[in-house]
Amino acid sequence: MSFKDHILSSFIALENEVDTSSYVHELRNQAIGEFEKLGVPQRKEEAYKYTSLKALFNKDYCLFPKKETAISYSDIKKYLVHQIDSYRVIFIDGIYSSHLSQTTHDKFDVCLMSSALSNPKYSNVIKEFYNKLAVKDGLVSLNTAFAKEGAYIHIGKNIIVEKPIEIVYFSTGNEAQLMTQPRNLVVVGENSQVQIIERHQSLNDNAVLTNSVSEIFAAKRALVDWYKIQNDRLSASLIDHTFAEQKDNSEVRIHTFSFGGKITRNNLNFYQRGEHCNSVLNGVTILEGKQHVDHSTLVHHTAPNCESFQEYKQIFDERAVGVFNGKVLVDKIAQKINAYQQNNNILISDTATINAKPQLEIFADDVRCSHGCTIGQLDEDAMFYMQARGIPKKEARALLMFAFANSVLETVKIPEIKTRITKLIAMKLGVEIGFDM
């Protein structure tokens, strides 16, 4: 059975199981129709020119894993940013784990998508925001059709959420091949601020494919600070679609740290729909082996006087493949835009590959848009300088790489995350560097 047939027949099974009277029911049926029409993106499509999903979609995935899986806190502790107090929304094989999570309905809602979709209390918010940003794309539609679970975060006006929210999806490997379709919705009201940490992690080496969709709505003067930590096993692949809509004076920052996974595709789409917005897209990628990361970004400026800032620092070793496909789109009315896009890459081995396509599409004249893209090596003179002073080659290399990635690390606002990322990088480079970054 082809993947598509498998999906279509599974959808009927899902239909029998879920509530068919809800608002989302209609969306699901539309979405499955779109998926049937569009299918899984092929390489001949420009957006997937450098990333083939063929190897991912030829498996017979289990779409509905068994209900209960016992996982204790000690099994997952190391994957959480446990040094800090945080709200936690934890999912095991796509199913919410209440004993590992800590949610709240006090002042604001940090809870489950499944209850938000079915509880009439949330129906107004769902009707206003759910699936309003997601584009018509084969995989996004697939998610919309199957999405049942995920994080639902709704923050009203004038609230600064005092501790970060961690959203973590674990897969236990109880199924030989698992496909999950998490769906997150984050609505942040006027003058409110929130920090979010997102992670997808598999706990053993069975194949996992995650097709995730997140929608972010930032109202006037809202601030959203989102950290994506991707350091999964070679058996796990992630296709992430994140959409953000911004109103006047809002700021949305997304930081993507890609250190592992078989195929990771990050689609970040920003739509600025108000003046004086700021969008920040930062990323550090360090890959080796046969890993593949594809960053595909879009910043659509539809209003004047806004800014966007993208910075991606990437290092590739062995047979790793990196793709950067950045796009800045400036509409005719979006005058006085300041858009910046920077992509720096280092190739360590001759078998690693980087494909970059930084694009600008500009229809307004009074703008400042620039992009820069470089591919190079570590500076030999700097290496020599350090080696001449007794720093071993490995450490010297690591130091230079830290320096290379530092401009992005500096933008991390949660110190515990910075420490954790620094440690992850040190681990990857096989060094022990004790300094604080």
Next chain:
Amino acid sequence: MSKYTEEQLEKELKDKEYEYGFYTDIKSDKIPIGLSEEVIRIISAKKNEPQWMLDWRLESYRIFMQMEEPDWSNVKYDKPDLQSISYYSAPNSKPKYDSLDEVDPELLETFKKLGISLDEQKKLAGVAMDIVVDSVSVATTFKETLAEKGIIFCPISEAIQEHPELVKKYLGTVIPQKDNYYAALNSAVFSDGSFCYIPKGVKCPMELSTYFRINEGGTGQFERTLVIADEGSYVSYLEGCTAPSRDENQLHAACVELIALDDAEIKYSTVQNWYPGNSEGKGGVFNFVTKRGLCEKNSKISWTQVETGSAVTWKYPSCILKGDNSVGEFYSIAVTNNYQQADTGTKMIHLGKNTKSTIISKGISAGKSQNSYRGLVKVGSRATNARNFSQCDSLLMGNECGAHTFPYIENSNSTSKIEHEATTSKIGEDQIFYCNQRGIDTEKAIALIVNGFSKEVLNKLPMEFAVEAQKLLEISLEGSVG
């Protein structure tokens, strides 16, 4: 130019025509409209081509028939109906006009601004002076001087007759017949073009130039240019184009192949100023060109282009840096105004060791035009120490135009260094103010700033071209102030 010289020149040109006897005095020598195997056979027969050439054309035609017209570019246009084009038109000795007075005064004004001599004006406007005409190449000047050095510079149809071994060896090696839709079409129906061969160790003493012109309405232009620089040789080649006003869209699908053997250098400069359509976006030339050069060891190919004309431009002069230490360069200015659309750039394909490439692209868009840079820098895994620098700057004038950048960078070598940067901006109000304050009116000030913006590329043009190009920029942007 004084009257005396003018007359003399006219006489001289007439003599020349006689001397080389390029064509007999026939009226418009068109073959039936449309594209078919029969038409290709007629073209080939008219040119008295050998069997291998006909076979090559027919093979191209078969390939072409299996291809589909591409639509990935960032331009919108009504696809030309290939069946309504006449694929061959020999020069017609009947002039379009009898004197300059009959010519469109707007056109003459343009010529005046460009500083084109009266004779050239007549020539370009199609007044009774048959020197540069349609698809059949013109008497090439200084033929003897070149012959002394062993340089072959002639129409490609002549080269097929007289130097079949060279044509056979190199034609289609850089741009294969199946390369793309328009290259396949060109391979099947090319009418004529230039052929140039520089022997080993020879530095060509003068700039070689050709003028192509689209003279007859409804005639597609399918030139084929082949330039071969043998080991250690050097040539600078100029290609300039102008076309008179015309109302219907005309298709131009040329192919240019450059081959630089070991230690050779080719410099290829283009000024393209075909009819861009009127200010409502009606008419204008479709310019769908395939240009590519192959570099062997230690060789260098340099493309310089100034694109101001055509309603739709779609071209990517490219370099395949096959030999070690070879160098590829691309300098481009693309100006679009009114409803013009341009999707242009380059491909630098690094295959050899220590290969270097430089890309400087300046896009200027005004009016309601769309200007795109699309480029590819590819470094193969064996291209050790490859080096690339790319810079794409766009200047926007007015808020109804667009500037786009689509650079593709593919690298699989750890010793290569690639840099790409792009900026988009507009002419600063303070810059204009500064000029105004010093008594330079706004239009002149813009010309000045645009010139400064494009200087890096203009400097790469041969002297006489640079002057013409500068004026062209001014004219192309006329009326875009505001």
